[in-house]
Amino acid sequence: MESFILSEWLLQNFKTLDDSPAYHRLYQLICRAILEGRMGAGARLPSTRDLAAELGIARNTVLQVYDQLSEEGYVRAGVGRGTYVQDISQDLVDPPADPRDPLDHAAAHQDSIHDLSRRGRALVSRLGFSNLQAGAFMPGIPDVREFPLKIWSRIQNRLWRREPWELMRYAPAGGYGPVRQAISDYLGSVRAVRSSAQQVVMTTGIHQGIDVAVRLLCDPGDTVWIEEPAYWGVRNLLLSAGLRLVSIRVDEEGICPSDAEHARPPRLIVVAPSHQYPLGMVMSLARRRMLLDYARQVSCWIIEDDYDSEFRYGSRPLASLQGMDESGRVLYAGSFSKTLCPGLRVGFLVVPEPLADAFADAVAELYREGNMMNHAVLAEFIREGYLAQHIRRVRRCYAERRICLIEQIRSHFGDALEIIGGDAGLHLILALPEGVDDILVVRDALQQGVVTRALSTYYLERTRARSGLLLGYAGVSPEEIRPAFDTLARVINTYL
Ligand SMILES: Cc1ncc(COP(=O)(O)O)c(C=O)c1O
Structure with a gap:
C-alpha cells in the first residue's frame, strides 16, 4: 500500500x-x-x-x-x-x-496485556465472547429451556446403571466409536456428507475443530481466506494462530474472490456455505463448484463451518459442500451447540480419509479427550430418532419467534429498515442507515438491558462495514421479544 x-x-x-x-x-x-x-x-x-x-x-x-x-x-x-x-x-x-464496543471488554485491559506473548495478545486483545449468554437479543444461542431433559436423562440413567466404567476413562483417539458412527450415518442422510465413522473426529465444538485443523494444516504466516464479514470466534482463532487473514467480500451468492485474490492462493479457506455468518445467504451451486475447483487446482484446504444449517424456515438447505468434494480438500466442522445446547460442548470434524487418523491422534494428544458419557447418550439419542424429532420441534418454535420479531420490526419501522438474512438460523440482521454508528446503538441498548451485536464489528476491514444489529430471537419467547424490542426501537429512534 x-x-x-x-x-x-x-x-x-x-x-x-x-x-x-x-x-x-x-x-x-x-x-x-x-x-x-x-x-x-x-x-x-x-x-x-x-x-x-x-x-x-x-x-x-x-x-x-x-x-x-x-x-x-x-x-x-x-x-x-x-x-x-x-x-x-x-x-x-x-x-x-x-x-x-461495549461487548468487547478487551478494550478495558489493553494496558495490562503487554506481558503476554504476541500469540496471547492476539487472542485477548479483541474479544468476541460475552459473559451475557441469555436474553433478548443475544445472537447465536438456542433456547436451552427447550433441551429434551426427560429423554436425555432417561438414556443417561440407563447407561449409568450398566457399569459405565469404560465411559469414565479418557476417550480413545477420535472419540467414542458408536457416536462417531451415529454422526456419520446422520450426516449422510440429512446433509449428504460422505464419510465413514473413522473420518468423524469428536471435538468440543467448531472452535476446537478449527483450532486443531489450523494446527495440523497451517504454519504461522500462512494465508487464510475468511469471508467478509465473518464470525468473530473463527477470526480470532485464526489470528491467534499467527495466520495472515485475507477477508474476501461476499455477495448474494456467497464468497466472491477477485481475480487478484485468486492469483494469490491461500493455504486455507474458511466458509459457512449453508448459512453465511452473520449475513445469512446460502452459497450458490456455481460458487461451490468454483471454490472446490480452485481448492483442487491450488491444493489448498477448505473448512466448511456448518454451525446451524438445520434451521431454515422456508426453503430446504443445499447439501453440504463436503458432499460435493471429489478431491478430499474439505473438512466439515459441525456441532450440537445450536441443535441441542452450547454448554454440552460436543462437536466433530469430518476430515478427508487420508488425514483421519492423524487428526484423531492429534486431538487425543492435545486435549486428552473424555466426555464419553455425553457421547454415549448422544449416540443413542441420534440412533433412536430423538435428535431429528427435537430439531423439528424447536424449528417450529424458533419460526414463531422469528415471525414475532419481524412483526415487531415492521410495526415500529415499516419497511424503512431492511431485514437481512431473516429466513434461516437463530438471528436476523436489522440494517441501520449508513452513517448510524451501530456500536453506539449497541452500547445504549445494553444500558437499557437489551443485548445486540453490531454488524460492523464482524468486518475485518472497517471501510467495508455495514451498519446493523444482529438480533438473536431463538433464545427468547414472544412475551420477552415484544417489550425488549419496544426498548430497542426507542434507542434506535434516537439515532435516525
Ligand atoms: C458461525 C459460527 N461458527 C461456529 C460457532 C461456534 O460453534 P461451537 O459452539 O460448536 O464451538 C458459532 C457460534 O456462535 C458460529 O456462529
Whole structure:
C-alpha cells in the first residue's frame, strides 16, 4: 500500500474512533493496518510531519506512536530516512480492540496485556465472547429451556446403571466409536456428507475443530481466506494462530474472490456455505463448484463451518459442500451447540480419509479427550430418532419467534429498515442507515438491558462495514421479544 493510501485509510478510520485519545487511535489503526496485511513488509509509512498535518494532530503524537511501533517490532527506521514496516509474517498477530464496543471488554485491559506473548495478545486483545449468554437479543444461542431433559436423562440413567466404567476413562483417539458412527450415518442422510465413522473426529465444538485443523494444516504466516464479514470466534482463532487473514467480500451468492485474490492462493479457506455468518445467504451451486475447483487446482484446504444449517424456515438447505468434494480438500466442522445446547460442548470434524487418523491422534494428544458419557447418550439419542424429532420441534418454535420479531420490526419501522438474512438460523440482521454508528446503538441498548451485536464489528476491514444489529430471537419467547424490542426501537429512534 502506498503511503498516501495509508493516510487516506487512517483519515477515514481515525474519525470513527473519536472517543479515545489521538495517540491510542493512531497506534491502534497502524497496528491494524500492519496485522491485517494492508501494509506489507517494507511499505513506507508517511512522514510524521505529513501525517500529523493530514490528521490534524500534533507531530509529537505521531512521533511517539512511531517510536512505540518501532519498540514493539512493527516498524523500523530506514537506513536513510523514513519508517518501514517490518516483516512480521513469522510473528503472531495482535489486532487491537475497538474501544467503543461495549461487548468487547478487551478494550478495558489493553494496558495490562503487554506481558503476554504476541500469540496471547492476539487472542485477548479483541474479544468476541460475552459473559451475557441469555436474553433478548443475544445472537447465536438456542433456547436451552427447550433441551429434551426427560429423554436425555432417561438414556443417561440407563447407561449409568450398566457399569459405565469404560465411559469414565479418557476417550480413545477420535472419540467414542458408536457416536462417531451415529454422526456419520446422520450426516449422510440429512446433509449428504460422505464419510465413514473413522473420518468423524469428536471435538468440543467448531472452535476446537478449527483450532486443531489450523494446527495440523497451517504454519504461522500462512494465508487464510475468511469471508467478509465473518464470525468473530473463527477470526480470532485464526489470528491467534499467527495466520495472515485475507477477508474476501461476499455477495448474494456467497464468497466472491477477485481475480487478484485468486492469483494469490491461500493455504486455507474458511466458509459457512449453508448459512453465511452473520449475513445469512446460502452459497450458490456455481460458487461451490468454483471454490472446490480452485481448492483442487491450488491444493489448498477448505473448512466448511456448518454451525446451524438445520434451521431454515422456508426453503430446504443445499447439501453440504463436503458432499460435493471429489478431491478430499474439505473438512466439515459441525456441532450440537445450536441443535441441542452450547454448554454440552460436543462437536466433530469430518476430515478427508487420508488425514483421519492423524487428526484423531492429534486431538487425543492435545486435549486428552473424555466426555464419553455425553457421547454415549448422544449416540443413542441420534440412533433412536430423538435428535431429528427435537430439531423439528424447536424449528417450529424458533419460526414463531422469528415471525414475532419481524412483526415487531415492521410495526415500529415499516419497511424503512431492511431485514437481512431473516429466513434461516437463530438471528436476523436489522440494517441501520449508513452513517448510524451501530456500536453506539449497541452500547445504549445494553444500558437499557437489551443485548445486540453490531454488524460492523464482524468486518475485518472497517471501510467495508455495514451498519446493523444482529438480533438473536431463538433464545427468547414472544412475551420477552415484544417489550425488549419496544426498548430497542426507542434507542434506535434516537439515532435516525
Ligand atoms: C458461525 C459460527 N461458527 C461456529 C460457532 C461456534 O460453534 P461451537 O459452539 O460448536 O464451538 C458459532 C457460534 O456462535 C458460529 O456462529
